[in-house]
Amino acid sequence: MDFVTLGGNLLGTIRLGDIVLYLTPFSLFLFAVLLGFTVLIGLSKPETQVEATMHYLNNTEVKVGQKELKQRRFLAVICGIASAGAMITGDLFNFTLFMALVGILNIGIVSAVKQTSVLDSAFNYGLIAMMCSLPLFGGAAIILAATGTLSLAVLSQMPASPMVVLGAVLMLLGILGESGVAPFFASKAEMFRTAGSPYIVIIHLSSLFIIVRAVEILLLVLW
Amino acid sequence: MRIGALWNKLAKPKNIPRLFAFSLGIILIIGLIVPLALNPDQLYVRPAPQEQVDEGLAIAPYDRGGVPLKEPGNIDPQYPENAESLGMITGYMSPLAEFVSSISPYFGTSIYSSPGGLIDEILYYTRGFDTILESSILMMSFIIASWLSINYTMNRKNDEDEIKKDVKKAIDDSNRVASHVKANDAKARAKQLRRDN
Structure with missing residues (x-):
């Protein structure tokens, strides 16, 4: 499928050697929205949770400490920038790299939490993220071997061979695992059941946006 | 099996890596029967083998x-x-x-x-x-790991909760050792007494 049918008119390109970033209204909109959210998250303070205790009259406060707040905010802002980069990239391998960066940052944001259930699911998500590098990079490599190019503009003009379809399916599986979409949602959904909300929300937001962009990329490659 | 039971199994984080590994394996096995051929028109040209x-x-x-x-x-x-x-x-x-x-x-x-x-x-x-992105992935993992080790692993002896827990554990341990010694003492004394009689 062509760029114009999916994302609207081509507004311009950013040339970085073989990696050319494309600016279409669609990708620019996603980019701007994500950057806006990142700014909001960078400026906001984390929420505090109150845990009620059964049968007793005392509540415990789940708070994010000053040091942890700074670390988490830094990682959340980088995560926002990385997922914004994935929105305007015009290169298949570049996209998988952004995806891997978002994955490691997602684990990092919750890594300092002191709740065992959260850390446990973060560990399980980490296992998936580790496994995901095989289908993500392998899929991109198979598409490169089959077509001889990684540029999305060139790939969108090429007919899809069975090998390209295999590469795209592998990439799709990698994206599903890394962004925690059903049926692999449980490990990621349990991960952000903790205090410090606006920073935690970027975990959810980045995977949401990346899935939208991944659908566009897979349509470009396959049709 | 009812679909509800299946969903409940999927809701446990522990099962997810296994499910993912299983589906990855299935797709890789299907990949074995897909015809794979290298397109010679590559981005960075290579001469023919040999x-x-x-x-x-x-x-x-x-x-x-x-x-x-x-x-x-x-x-x-x-x-x-x-x-x-x-x-x-x-x-x-x-x-x-x-x-x-x-x-x-x-x-x-x-x-x-x-x-x-x-x-x-x-x-x-x-x-x-x-290349920039690859090294930034590495940098981020180092930042996460070093932050955790500096603030938690290396800083553990200054953590108040940890100190309280350690003190409690030390008291428990010494109590246990003391009671052990006492019990052994009593046993040995009883043995000696039996032998003397």
Whole structure:
């Protein structure tokens, strides 16, 4: 499928050697929205949770400490920038790299939490993220071997061979695992059941946006 | 099995990596029957296998021609207009590599040979942004790991909760040791008493 049918008119390109970033209204909109959210998250303070205790009259406060707040905010802002980069990239391998960066940052944001259930699911998500590098990079490599190019503009003009379809399916599986979409949602959904909300929300937001962009990329490659 | 039971199983984080590994395995097995063929029209051209070896070139199979900084080598990027001086260092080899290739016809197949100039061009010139991203992934993992180890693993002895827990544990331990000693003492005394009688 062509760029114009999916994302609207081509507004311009950013040339970085073989990696050319494309600016279409669609990708620019996603980019701007994500950057806006990142700014909001960078400026906001984390929420505090109150845990009620059964049968007793005392509540415990789940708070994010000053040091942890700074670390988490830094990682959340980088995560926002990385997922914004994935929105305007015009290169298949570049996209998988952004995806891997978002994955490691997602684990990092919750890594300092002191709740065992959260850390446990973060560990399980980490296992998936580790496994995901095989289908993500392998899929991109198979598409490169089959077509001889990684540029999305060139790939969108090429007919899809069975090998390209295999590469795209592998990439799709990698994206599903890394962004925690059903049926692999449980490990990621349990991960952000903790205090410090606006920073935690970027975990959810980045995977949401990346899935939208991944659908566009897979349509470009396959049709 | 009812679909509800299946969903409940999926809601446990512990099961998810297994499910993912299983589905990845299924797709890889299906991949074995998909016809795979390398498209020869590649981004960075490679000569046909054995072609350079048959010609007897010293750095076969990595000879891509070109004289460093004078004549561009045989390299074909996607967007040549974005990398105008591409190919100028394709043929670069270190002095040691030059020397070894001058005395040995097998330099290209040895472990210490690598197309240095070419890899530099791909990594830092045509695909430089990827290199930045790759190293930033590494940097982020180091930041996370070092922050955790400085603030939690190394700082554990200053953590108040940890200190309280440690003190409690130490008291419990010494109590247990004391009661052990007492019990053994009583046992030994009883034994001695039995023997004396």
